[in-house]
Amino acid sequence: MATNQRDEQQHKDQNADQQGKSGSQKSTVKRGFAAMNEAQQREIASKGGQAAHQKGTAHEFDSEEARRAGQKGGEAVSRNREHMAEIGRKGGESRQAGNRTTEPGKGGASRKNADKQP
Numbered sequence: 001m002a003t004n005q006r007d008e009q010q011h012k013d014q015n016a017d018q019q020g021k022s023g024s025q026k027s028t029v030k031r032g033f034a035a036m037n038e039a040q041q042r043e044i045a046s047k048g049g050q051a052a053h054q055k056g057t058a059h060e061f062d063s064e065e066a067r068r069a070g071q072k073g074g075e076a077v078s079r080n081r082e083h084m085a086e087i088g089r090k091g092g093e094s095r096q097a098g099n100r101t102t103e104p105g106k107g108g109a110s111r112k113n114a115d116k117q118p
Contacts, residue, residue: 052058
């Protein structure tokens with residue numbers, strides 16, 4: 001019971017500190033899950049996921065559903081023409097870089113030079 005009162009006092013102190021800093025603006029204090037650190041949140045979320053699987057109510061993708069989700073994501077990305085052009089440009093640059101090798105018999109650049117020998 002003493003810890004409950006201590007927690008309430010800390011909460012009041014936090015509110016007073018934030019009100020003093022923000023002036024007349026209404027402040028928001030993180031409570032519950034949001035107030036926990038990331039490790040605590042992960043631990044609780046993990047337990048929830050495990051419980052759902054044990055209970056049999058957890059959602060699992062089948063291959064068809066995963067395929068549809070991937071297709072939907074691909075369609076959304078492909079609507080951005082600038083992004084698609086950038087991807088294509090990078091691919092072309094990468095492919096050209098692979099052809100620019102100096103070893104004889106490999107790549108486009110060395111073959112071109114081999115044909116032009118005097």
